[in-house]
Amino acid sequence: MSQAWHEEMQAAAQRGGRIGDRDIADKVRRAVLMQRLPPGTKLPEVTLGEVFGVSRSVIRKSLTRLASEHVVDQRPNQVARVRAPGIEETRETFEARRLVEGEVVALLAGGLSAATLEALGGEAREETAAYRRGDEAARIEHSLNLHHLLAEQSPNRVLGGLLTDLVLRTSIVVALYKRSGLASCYQEAQHDRLIALLADGESEAARRAIHDHLFGLEALLDLSPRESRIDLMSILG
Amino acid sequence: MSQAWHEEMQAAAQRGGRIGDRDIADKVRRAVLMQRLPPGTKLPEVTLGEVFGVSRSVIRKSLTRLASEHVVDQRPNQVARVRAPGIEETRETFEARRLVEGEVVALLAGGLSAATLEALGGEAREETAAYRRGDEAARIEHSLNLHHLLAEQSPNRVLGGLLTDLVLRTSIVVALYKRSGLASCYQEAQHDRLIALLADGESEAARRAIHDHLFGLEALLDLSPRESRIDLMSILG
DNA sequence: CATACCCATATTGTATACATAAGGCCCTGC
DNA sequence: GCAGGGCCTTATGTATACAATATGGGTATG
Known part of the structure; x- marks a missing residue:
């Protein structure tokens, strides 16, 4: 368990009043998204409980929730760990x-x-602004908000729910496999173009725009099998 | 809580040795699928615990699992209930x-x-056989097995996982909204046709076959808004 | 007669104690 | 030096006790 993550969590615990399993899941999820919690990180229940000032009962519920979101791996009689999706699963998720x-x-x-x-x-503008000033955390936040908004607005709520899950999962693997040289996975103007097509009612063009957007994002990742820094951890660990 | 469901569960509890949260979730899921547990049925933790001979801890985990599968509604400070998807959600699920x-x-x-x-x-044949002898429970079982097998075989495991979830959810709403006159939702030979197309590598024809199959299944349901036996329960409840 | 309030009861939320199983370490034997 | 086994440490699995909260019925009141 890294040092940074511990103090981050302790600070988060102190700011809020009563915190529930939902809040804890939120914080851990964000930490995973921001790579504060690298894949494979062990998440022992007692430790988390001490950090958040609650008992294992609450922690267990949070971990179960996160497991159902595919954020952590929760196997019987084993410590929960931050999930490390492999290269294959990354492609499949996309x-x-x-x-x-x-x-x-x-x-x-x-x-x-x-x-x-x-x-x-608004989210698209804020994302661009965050990108320009180099605030990657804010950029990811607004990009996520945008796609989450799309999922929420889906007339088909079931599909919307599936999309929410998939947006989270892709975000995690993007953080994981982002080429080391790249500061950000921002793709100039693609969100704005999508929004324009949505406004104009161009269904098929919007679908293609999303496809392009996601193919482009996937192309920014380093999914070469040789670089097995992640696989080693999950296989040997 | 109906009488039938209670004795069913007690019998199930006695037959197995050690039972875990997974087993309990399985049994409840089956009971919901077979309409032994009508929508809206309350599932108090202590009652379930007594029935299965375990404590609330295990039950809670089971219920949480079922909630993540959209089988039960688990709201804070409220007893868990068997979920009753509305007509709109049924269409969206399909x-x-x-x-x-x-x-x-x-x-x-x-x-x-x-x-x-x-x-x-084999599953298709057994489904047909079960249908012919009027064993609806077995027919559903084999139909589910078939679609579950498809989901498992998906080269894209992420899509397979989504499909597993959707197969379960559609099965629940089919049980719920099946026209009262209909003994079964069996559609002659459709599964066999699909399998033939899969064997022949006819991708697009197979896709169309599944679309037809699911449209046909949806058409067998009574989704008229007037019959609001379900909606009243979920809205007022 | 309808409504609002209040109390008794049922049920979940949380914390804790004990049981059980996994993982690591050292020690032994080859 | 290396492999194997047993102990010890750690963490999860389960049960239970207590606290907080919702639910339902009964009663008083407009």
Whole structure:
């Protein structure tokens, strides 16, 4: 367990009043997303309990929730660990998300209220601004917000739920496999283009835009099998 | 809590040796699928604990698992209840499953081993046999096995996981909204046709076959809004 | 007669203690 | 030097006690 993660969590615990399993899951999820908790990190229940000032009961519920979101691996009689999706699963996650998010934006095109479009545009603008000032954490936050908003607005709530899950999972693997040289996975103007197509009701063009966006994102990752820093950890660990 | 369900569970508890949260979730899931547990049924933790001979800890884990599968509703400070998806959600679930299962069978076509094809054929045959002898429980079992097998065989494991979830959810709503006159939702020969197309590698035809199959299944349901026996329970409850 | 309030009861939320199993370390034997 | 086995440490699995909260019924009141 790294030092940084411990103090981060302790600080988070102190700021809030009563915290529940939901809050804890949120914090751990964010920490994973921001790579504060590297894959494979052990998450012992007692330790987390001390950090958050609650008992194992609450922690267990949080971990179970995170496991159902595929954020942590929770195996019987074993310490929960931050999940490390392999290269194959990464590709599959992207493929699944292309299918689902493509369908969602196609359904969404032309049916969004002005207020929603404005909210989407706002997130896109803030993402760009964060990128320009080099604030990667904020950039990821706004990018996530944008896609999460799409998922929430889906007229098909079931598909929306699936999309929410897939957005989280892709975000985790992006953080994991981002090429070391790259500071960010920002793709200039792609979000704005998508929003314009949604506003114009161009269903199929919006679907293609999402496909391009996700293919582009996947292409920014280093998914070469040789670099097995992650696989070693999960296989040997 | 109905009488039948209680004795069913007690019998189940007695037959097995040590039972864990997984087993309990399985049994409750089956009971829901077989309509032994009607929607809205309360599932108090202590009652379940007594029935299965375990403490609330185990029950809680089971319920949480079932909640993540959308089988039960688990809201804070409230007793868990068997979930009652509304008509709208039913349609959305079918739409989502068409999208995902269509893609899965398209990916699967032409790539299945002879052994897997034989296993699929076996389930289809057993389903037909069960239908002919009027054993609806067995028919559902084999139909579920078939689709579950498809999900497991998906080269894309992420999509397979999504499909597993959707198959379960559609099964629940089929049980719920099956027209009262209908003894079964069996659709003659459709499974066999699908398997043939998979064997022949006809991706797009297989996708269409699944679409037809699922549209046909949805058409067998009574989704008219007037009959609000379910909606009243979930809205007022 | 309808409504609002209040109390008794049932049920979940949380913490803790004990039981059980996994993992690591050292020690022994080859 | 290396492999194997047993002990010890650590962490999870399960049960239980207590606290907090919802639910339902009964009663008083407008």
